[in-house]
Amino acid sequence: MTFSETMPSTASTQTTAQATAHAKINLFLHITGRRDDGYHLLDSLAVFAGAADRVTLAGPSDTMSLTINGPFGQGLEADDQNLVLRAARALQAQAGTSFNGLTENFRLELEKNLPVSSGIGGGSADAAATLRLLAREWNVDQATLFPIAEKLGADVPVCVAQHATRMQGIGEILAPAPILPDAGLLLVNPGIGVSTPDVFRAFAAGGGIVERPEAFLPERWTTAQDMVADLNATTNDLQAPALSQCPVIGTVLASIASLPDCLLSRMSGSGATCFGIYPNPESAVNAAHILNDQSARLGWWTWAGGFYHTGSSTWSQ
Numbered sequence: 245m246t247f248s249e250t251m252p253s254t255a256s257t258q259t260t261a262q263a264t265a266h267a268k269i270n271l272f273l274h275i276t277g278r279r280d281d282g283y284h285l286l287d288s289l290a291v292f293a294g295a296a297d298r299v300t301l302a303g304p305s306d307t308m309s310l311t312i313n314g315p316f317g318q319g320l321e322a323d324d325q326n327l328v329l330r331a332a333r334a335l336q337a338q339a340g341t342s343f344n345g346l347t348e349n350f351r352l353e354l355e356k357n358l359p360v361s362s363g364i365g366g367g368s369a370d371a372a373a374t375l376r377l378l379a380r381e382w383n384v385d386q387a388t389l390f391p392i393a394e395k396l397g398a399d400v401p402v403c404v405a406q407h408a409t410r411m412q413g414i415g416e417i418l419a420p421a422p423i424l425p426d427a428g429l430l431l432v433n434p435g436i437g438v439s440t441p442d443v444f445r446a447f448a449a450g451g452g453i454v455e456r457p458e459a460f461l462p463e464r465w466t467t468a469q470d471m472v473a474d475l476n477a478t479t480n481d482l483q484a485p486a487l488s489q490c491p492v493i494g495t496v497l498a499s500i501a502s503l504p505d506c507l508l509s510r511m512s513g514s515g516a517t518c519f520g521i522y523p524n525p526e527s528a529v530n531a532a533h534i535l536n537d538q539s540a541r542l543g544w545w546t547w548a549g550g551f552y553h554t555g556s557s558t559w560s561q
Protein backbone atom coordinates (compact mmCIF):
# COMPACT_ATOMS: atom_id res chain seq x y z
CA MET A 245 0.00 0.00 0.00
CA THR A 246 1.28 3.45 -0.77
CA PHE A 247 0.38 6.83 0.61
CA SER A 248 0.25 9.86 -1.63
CA GLU A 249 1.02 12.38 1.07
CA THR A 250 4.36 12.94 2.74
CA MET A 251 4.88 12.94 6.45
CA PRO A 252 4.24 16.10 8.46
CA SER A 253 7.31 18.21 9.30
CA THR A 254 9.77 16.50 11.64
CA ALA A 255 8.99 16.52 15.32
CA SER A 256 12.44 17.71 16.40
CA THR A 257 11.23 21.27 16.88
CA GLN A 258 8.38 20.15 19.14
CA THR A 259 8.81 19.59 22.88
CA THR A 260 6.95 16.28 22.74
CA ALA A 261 5.81 14.19 19.82
CA GLN A 262 2.98 11.71 20.07
CA ALA A 263 1.25 9.11 17.96
CA THR A 264 -2.08 7.44 18.63
CA ALA A 265 -2.47 3.67 18.42
CA HIS A 266 -6.11 3.03 17.58
CA ALA A 267 -7.88 -0.25 18.32
CA LYS A 268 -8.16 -2.50 15.25
CA ILE A 269 -11.50 -4.22 14.76
CA ASN A 270 -11.94 -7.12 12.33
CA LEU A 271 -15.47 -6.57 10.96
CA PHE A 272 -15.14 -10.01 9.41
CA LEU A 273 -12.34 -12.55 9.41
CA HIS A 274 -12.27 -15.50 7.03
CA ILE A 275 -9.46 -18.04 7.15
CA THR A 276 -8.71 -19.08 3.61
CA GLY A 277 -5.60 -21.26 3.83
CA ARG A 278 -2.49 -22.17 5.72
CA ARG A 279 1.16 -21.54 4.87
CA ASP A 280 3.87 -24.17 5.23
CA ASP A 281 5.15 -22.35 8.33
CA GLY A 282 1.77 -22.81 10.04
CA TYR A 283 0.56 -19.21 9.70
CA HIS A 284 -3.02 -18.89 8.46
CA LEU A 285 -4.03 -16.97 5.35
CA LEU A 286 -6.81 -14.50 6.02
CA ASP A 287 -9.34 -12.33 4.31
CA SER A 288 -10.42 -9.65 6.77
CA LEU A 289 -11.84 -6.15 6.86
CA ALA A 290 -9.90 -4.24 9.50
CA VAL A 291 -11.27 -0.90 10.69
CA PHE A 292 -10.16 1.37 13.52
CA ALA A 293 -12.10 2.60 16.54
CA GLY A 294 -11.75 5.94 18.26
CA ALA A 295 -10.36 4.07 21.31
CA ALA A 296 -6.56 4.31 21.38
CA ASP A 297 -3.28 3.93 23.24
CA ARG A 298 -0.84 6.80 22.97
CA VAL A 299 2.94 6.67 22.41
CA THR A 300 4.97 9.73 23.36
CA LEU A 301 8.58 10.61 22.68
CA ALA A 302 9.53 11.94 26.11
CA GLY A 303 13.08 13.03 25.33
CA PRO A 304 16.59 11.82 24.58
CA SER A 305 18.00 8.97 26.63
CA ASP A 306 21.19 6.89 26.85
CA THR A 307 19.35 3.82 25.63
CA MET A 308 15.94 3.26 24.08
CA SER A 309 13.73 3.01 27.16
CA LEU A 310 10.03 2.76 27.94
CA THR A 311 7.70 3.73 30.75
CA ILE A 312 4.08 2.56 30.80
CA ASN A 313 1.06 4.16 32.42
CA GLY A 314 -2.70 4.14 31.82
CA PRO A 315 -5.53 1.84 32.96
CA PHE A 316 -4.11 -1.32 31.33
CA GLY A 317 -0.43 -0.55 32.01
CA GLN A 318 -0.23 -2.81 35.06
CA GLY A 319 1.02 -6.26 34.22
CA LEU A 320 2.54 -5.20 30.92
CA GLU A 321 6.34 -5.27 31.15
CA ALA A 322 8.34 -2.37 29.75
CA ASP A 323 11.06 -4.84 28.77
CA ASP A 324 12.79 -5.77 25.50
CA GLN A 325 9.78 -7.88 24.47
CA ASN A 326 7.40 -4.93 24.58
CA LEU A 327 6.32 -4.20 21.03
CA VAL A 328 7.06 -0.47 21.48
CA LEU A 329 10.74 -1.14 22.16
CA ARG A 330 10.91 -3.91 19.55
CA ALA A 331 9.51 -1.50 16.95
CA ALA A 332 11.85 1.33 18.00
CA ARG A 333 14.91 -0.92 17.80
CA ALA A 334 13.85 -2.45 14.50
CA LEU A 335 13.46 0.97 12.90
CA GLN A 336 16.68 2.20 14.46
CA ALA A 337 18.56 -0.78 13.03
CA GLN A 338 17.04 -0.17 9.60
CA ALA A 339 17.56 3.58 9.72
CA GLY A 340 21.15 3.07 10.83
CA THR A 341 21.77 0.89 7.81
CA SER A 342 19.88 2.88 5.27
CA PHE A 343 20.18 6.42 6.53
CA ASN A 344 23.84 6.75 7.52
CA GLY A 345 24.10 5.73 11.11
CA LEU A 346 21.30 7.46 12.95
CA THR A 347 21.76 6.26 16.51
CA GLU A 348 19.63 8.57 18.65
CA ASN A 349 17.95 6.93 21.65
CA PHE A 350 14.72 8.10 23.24
CA ARG A 351 12.66 7.61 26.34
CA LEU A 352 9.26 6.49 25.11
CA GLU A 353 6.06 6.59 27.12
CA LEU A 354 3.10 4.32 26.49
CA GLU A 355 -0.37 5.26 27.75
CA LYS A 356 -2.09 1.87 27.75
CA ASN A 357 -5.83 2.43 27.41
CA LEU A 358 -6.66 -0.77 25.47
CA PRO A 359 -6.99 -4.18 27.13
CA VAL A 360 -4.06 -6.55 26.46
CA SER A 361 -4.42 -9.80 24.48
CA SER A 362 -7.95 -8.84 23.54
CA GLY A 363 -8.26 -9.18 19.75
CA ILE A 364 -8.12 -5.47 19.02
CA GLY A 365 -4.44 -5.43 18.17
CA GLY A 366 -3.31 -3.14 20.97
CA GLY A 367 0.31 -4.29 20.92
CA SER A 368 0.39 -4.17 17.12
CA ALA A 369 -1.09 -0.67 17.17
CA ASP A 370 1.54 0.43 19.71
CA ALA A 371 4.32 -0.96 17.52
CA ALA A 372 2.88 0.78 14.46
CA ALA A 373 2.46 4.09 16.30
CA THR A 374 6.08 3.87 17.45
CA LEU A 375 7.23 3.28 13.86
CA ARG A 376 5.21 6.29 12.61
CA LEU A 377 6.44 8.48 15.45
CA LEU A 378 10.13 7.66 15.04
CA ALA A 379 9.90 7.78 11.25
CA ARG A 380 8.66 11.34 11.56
CA GLU A 381 11.45 12.17 14.01
CA TRP A 382 14.16 10.59 11.86
CA ASN A 383 12.71 11.70 8.56
CA VAL A 384 12.41 8.11 7.37
CA ASP A 385 10.24 7.44 4.35
CA GLN A 386 6.92 5.85 5.29
CA ALA A 387 7.25 3.12 2.66
CA THR A 388 10.22 1.80 4.67
CA LEU A 389 7.92 0.96 7.56
CA PHE A 390 5.88 -1.84 5.97
CA PRO A 391 8.63 -4.48 5.67
CA ILE A 392 9.71 -3.71 9.25
CA ALA A 393 6.10 -3.90 10.43
CA GLU A 394 5.59 -7.34 8.85
CA LYS A 395 8.41 -8.79 10.91
CA LEU A 396 6.94 -7.46 14.16
CA GLY A 397 3.55 -9.19 13.79
CA ALA A 398 0.80 -10.06 11.35
CA ASP A 399 -1.38 -7.14 12.46
CA VAL A 400 1.35 -4.48 12.50
CA PRO A 401 1.23 -3.49 8.76
CA VAL A 402 -2.50 -2.72 8.86
CA CYS A 403 -1.93 -0.71 12.05
CA VAL A 404 0.78 1.32 10.29
CA ALA A 405 -1.84 2.25 7.69
CA GLN A 406 -4.42 2.83 10.47
CA HIS A 407 -7.40 3.24 8.20
CA ALA A 408 -10.08 0.83 7.00
CA THR A 409 -8.25 -1.81 4.98
CA ARG A 410 -8.90 -5.24 3.55
CA MET A 411 -6.14 -7.55 4.82
CA GLN A 412 -5.09 -10.69 3.01
CA GLY A 413 -2.12 -13.04 3.07
CA ILE A 414 -1.27 -13.27 6.77
CA GLY A 415 -1.90 -9.53 7.03
CA GLU A 416 0.80 -8.18 4.73
CA ILE A 417 -1.39 -7.75 1.63
CA LEU A 418 -3.33 -4.53 2.15
CA ALA A 419 -6.06 -3.40 -0.23
CA PRO A 420 -8.54 -0.53 -0.14
CA ALA A 421 -11.69 -1.04 1.91
CA PRO A 422 -15.12 0.43 1.32
CA ILE A 423 -15.60 4.00 2.50
CA LEU A 424 -17.28 3.56 5.86
CA PRO A 425 -20.59 5.03 7.01
CA ASP A 426 -20.79 7.13 10.15
CA ALA A 427 -21.87 4.08 12.13
CA GLY A 428 -21.78 3.56 15.89
CA LEU A 429 -19.39 1.07 17.45
CA LEU A 430 -19.55 -0.51 20.89
CA LEU A 431 -16.58 -2.52 22.18
CA VAL A 432 -16.90 -4.87 25.14
CA ASN A 433 -14.10 -6.93 26.68
CA PRO A 434 -14.82 -9.34 29.55
CA GLY A 435 -11.41 -8.88 31.18
CA ILE A 436 -9.98 -12.27 30.22
CA GLY A 437 -6.90 -12.32 27.99
CA VAL A 438 -7.08 -14.74 25.06
CA SER A 439 -3.93 -16.12 23.42
CA THR A 440 -3.93 -15.63 19.62
CA PRO A 441 -1.82 -18.80 18.91
CA ASP A 442 -4.14 -20.89 21.14
CA VAL A 443 -7.21 -19.70 19.23
CA PHE A 444 -5.60 -20.45 15.85
CA ARG A 445 -4.69 -23.90 17.21
CA ALA A 446 -8.29 -24.47 18.36
CA PHE A 447 -9.49 -23.37 14.90
CA ALA A 448 -7.23 -25.94 13.19
CA ALA A 449 -8.25 -28.68 15.67
CA GLY A 450 -11.94 -27.90 15.20
CA GLY A 451 -12.14 -28.70 11.49
CA GLY A 452 -10.22 -25.86 9.92
CA ILE A 453 -10.92 -24.05 6.70
CA VAL A 454 -14.43 -23.64 5.31
CA GLU A 455 -14.62 -23.26 1.52
CA ARG A 456 -16.78 -20.25 0.61
CA PRO A 457 -16.98 -17.59 -2.11
CA GLU A 458 -14.81 -14.52 -1.57
CA ALA A 459 -16.63 -11.80 0.41
CA PHE A 460 -18.13 -9.05 -1.73
CA LEU A 461 -17.26 -5.51 -0.64
CA PRO A 462 -18.61 -2.40 -2.43
CA GLU A 463 -16.72 0.87 -2.90
CA ARG A 464 -18.73 2.61 -0.20
CA TRP A 465 -21.39 2.03 2.43
CA THR A 466 -23.66 4.99 3.00
CA THR A 467 -25.43 3.75 6.11
CA ALA A 468 -24.66 1.36 8.94
CA GLN A 469 -27.60 -0.73 7.75
CA ASP A 470 -26.04 -1.12 4.25
CA MET A 471 -22.77 -2.15 5.81
CA VAL A 472 -24.40 -4.72 8.09
CA ALA A 473 -26.40 -6.19 5.18
CA ASP A 474 -23.07 -7.10 3.52
CA LEU A 475 -21.38 -8.11 6.79
CA ASN A 476 -24.23 -10.55 7.45
CA ALA A 477 -22.89 -12.61 4.54
CA THR A 478 -19.54 -12.86 6.37
CA THR A 479 -18.34 -14.19 9.72
CA ASN A 480 -15.38 -14.37 12.08
CA ASP A 481 -13.96 -17.88 11.70
CA LEU A 482 -12.11 -17.49 15.02
CA GLN A 483 -15.25 -16.75 17.04
CA ALA A 484 -16.29 -20.39 17.66
CA PRO A 485 -12.77 -21.55 18.62
CA ALA A 486 -12.34 -18.53 20.91
CA LEU A 487 -15.73 -19.27 22.50
CA SER A 488 -14.61 -22.82 23.23
CA GLN A 489 -11.63 -21.43 25.15
CA CYS A 490 -13.41 -18.50 26.76
CA PRO A 491 -17.17 -19.19 27.12
CA VAL A 492 -17.95 -15.75 28.58
CA ILE A 493 -17.58 -14.43 24.99
CA GLY A 494 -21.07 -15.90 24.40
CA THR A 495 -22.47 -13.80 27.24
CA VAL A 496 -20.77 -10.69 25.88
CA LEU A 497 -22.18 -11.27 22.38
CA ALA A 498 -25.69 -11.82 23.73
CA SER A 499 -25.49 -8.73 25.95
CA ILE A 500 -24.44 -6.54 23.01
CA ALA A 501 -27.14 -8.00 20.76
CA SER A 502 -29.83 -7.30 23.37
CA LEU A 503 -29.12 -3.55 23.49
CA PRO A 504 -31.47 -1.15 21.63
CA ASP A 505 -30.67 -0.46 17.96
CA CYS A 506 -27.93 -3.14 17.74
CA LEU A 507 -27.50 -4.10 14.07
CA LEU A 508 -24.71 -6.68 14.47
CA SER A 509 -22.81 -8.29 17.34
CA ARG A 510 -19.56 -10.15 16.59
CA MET A 511 -16.11 -10.91 18.01
CA SER A 512 -12.98 -9.07 16.77
CA GLY A 513 -9.76 -10.90 15.81
CA SER A 514 -8.95 -13.79 18.11
CA GLY A 515 -11.07 -12.29 20.94
CA ALA A 516 -12.19 -11.83 23.54
CA THR A 517 -13.30 -8.27 22.64
CA CYS A 518 -16.67 -8.20 20.87
CA PHE A 519 -18.21 -5.31 19.01
CA GLY A 520 -21.70 -4.08 18.27
CA ILE A 521 -22.60 -1.99 15.22
CA TYR A 522 -25.25 0.73 15.72
CA PRO A 523 -26.89 3.19 13.32
CA ASN A 524 -24.74 6.09 14.58
CA PRO A 525 -22.20 6.91 17.32
CA GLU A 526 -24.90 8.39 19.58
CA SER A 527 -26.91 5.15 19.59
CA ALA A 528 -23.72 3.20 20.44
CA VAL A 529 -23.05 5.54 23.38
CA ASN A 530 -26.65 5.12 24.48
CA ALA A 531 -26.26 1.31 24.34
CA ALA A 532 -23.07 1.55 26.42
CA HIS A 533 -24.94 3.52 29.09
CA ILE A 534 -27.59 0.80 29.27
CA LEU A 535 -24.88 -1.86 29.59
CA ASN A 536 -23.12 0.17 32.30
CA ASP A 537 -24.51 -1.57 35.39
CA GLN A 538 -23.84 -5.05 34.05
CA SER A 539 -20.35 -4.17 32.77
CA ALA A 540 -19.35 -2.43 36.02
CA ARG A 541 -20.58 -5.38 38.09
CA LEU A 542 -18.71 -7.93 35.94
CA GLY A 543 -15.55 -5.86 35.47
CA TRP A 544 -16.03 -5.61 31.70
CA TRP A 545 -14.24 -2.88 29.73
CA THR A 546 -16.50 -0.97 27.34
CA TRP A 547 -15.95 1.77 24.82
CA ALA A 548 -18.51 3.42 22.52
CA GLY A 549 -18.26 5.95 19.73
CA GLY A 550 -17.55 5.86 16.02
CA PHE A 551 -14.91 4.65 13.60
CA TYR A 552 -11.56 6.41 13.53
CA HIS A 553 -11.77 7.97 10.08
CA THR A 554 -8.81 9.05 8.03
CA GLY A 555 -8.71 9.53 4.29
CA SER A 556 -7.01 6.65 2.51
CA SER A 557 -4.22 8.91 1.28
CA THR A 558 -3.54 10.53 4.62
CA TRP A 559 -0.55 9.81 6.79
CA SER A 560 -2.44 9.12 9.98
CA GLN A 561 -1.27 10.18 13.43
Ligand SMILES: C[C@](O)(CO)[C@H](O)COP(=O)(O)OP(=O)(O)OC[C@H]1O[C@@H](n2ccc(N)nc2=O)[C@H](O)[C@@H]1O
Pocket residue numbers: 270273282283284285286288363365368396397398399400413414415440441444513514
Ligand atom coordinates in the same frame (compact mmCIF):
# COMPACT_ATOMS: atom_id res chain seq x y z
C1 LIG B 1 -6.18 -12.62 14.38
C2 LIG B 1 -5.62 -11.29 13.91
O1 LIG B 1 -5.65 -10.37 14.98
C3 LIG B 1 -6.52 -10.74 12.78
O2 LIG B 1 -6.27 -9.38 12.52
C4 LIG B 1 -4.20 -11.43 13.43
O3 LIG B 1 -4.12 -12.36 12.38
C5 LIG B 1 -3.23 -11.80 14.54
O4 LIG B 1 -2.15 -10.94 14.40
P1 LIG B 1 -0.99 -10.84 15.51
O5 LIG B 1 -1.59 -10.87 16.88
O6 LIG B 1 -0.13 -9.69 15.10
O7 LIG B 1 -0.27 -12.21 15.28
P2 LIG B 1 1.27 -12.60 15.41
O8 LIG B 1 1.80 -12.02 16.68
O9 LIG B 1 1.98 -12.32 14.13
O10 LIG B 1 1.12 -14.17 15.55
C6 LIG B 1 0.79 -14.81 16.76
C7 LIG B 1 0.52 -16.27 16.45
O11 LIG B 1 -0.80 -16.41 15.89
C8 LIG B 1 -0.81 -17.37 14.84
N1 LIG B 1 -1.18 -16.70 13.58
C9 LIG B 1 -1.16 -15.34 13.50
C10 LIG B 1 -1.55 -14.71 12.34
C11 LIG B 1 -1.95 -15.51 11.25
N2 LIG B 1 -2.33 -14.96 10.09
N3 LIG B 1 -1.93 -16.86 11.35
C12 LIG B 1 -1.57 -17.46 12.51
O12 LIG B 1 -1.59 -18.69 12.59
C13 LIG B 1 0.57 -17.97 14.80
O13 LIG B 1 0.54 -19.10 15.66
C14 LIG B 1 1.44 -16.89 15.43
O14 LIG B 1 2.58 -17.43 16.05
Ligand SMILES: Nc1ncnc2c1ncn2[C@@H]1O[C@H](COP(=O)(O)OP(=O)(O)OP(=O)(O)O)[C@@H](O)[C@H]1O
Pocket residue numbers: 320325326327328354359360361362363364365366367368370371399438440513514515
Ligand atom coordinates in the same frame (compact mmCIF):
# COMPACT_ATOMS: atom_id res chain seq x y z
N1 LIG C 1 2.73 -2.66 23.93
C1 LIG C 1 2.06 -3.82 24.08
N2 LIG C 1 0.74 -3.82 24.29
C2 LIG C 1 0.06 -4.98 24.40
N3 LIG C 1 0.63 -6.19 24.37
C3 LIG C 1 1.95 -6.26 24.18
C4 LIG C 1 2.72 -5.07 24.03
N4 LIG C 1 3.98 -5.44 23.83
C5 LIG C 1 4.01 -6.79 23.87
N5 LIG C 1 2.80 -7.29 24.08
C6 LIG C 1 2.43 -8.74 24.14
O1 LIG C 1 1.75 -9.04 22.91
C7 LIG C 1 0.75 -10.03 23.12
C8 LIG C 1 -0.52 -9.64 22.34
O2 LIG C 1 -1.03 -8.46 22.86
P1 LIG C 1 -2.14 -7.60 22.09
O3 LIG C 1 -2.78 -6.74 23.13
O4 LIG C 1 -1.59 -6.94 20.89
O5 LIG C 1 -3.13 -8.76 21.67
P2 LIG C 1 -4.37 -8.80 20.72
O6 LIG C 1 -5.23 -7.58 20.99
O7 LIG C 1 -5.04 -10.13 20.88
O8 LIG C 1 -3.77 -8.67 19.31
P3 LIG C 1 -4.31 -9.20 17.90
O9 LIG C 1 -5.70 -8.68 17.72
O10 LIG C 1 -3.29 -8.56 17.00
O11 LIG C 1 -4.21 -10.71 17.98
C9 LIG C 1 0.59 -10.15 24.62
O12 LIG C 1 1.14 -11.39 24.98
C10 LIG C 1 1.41 -9.04 25.22
O13 LIG C 1 2.07 -9.41 26.41
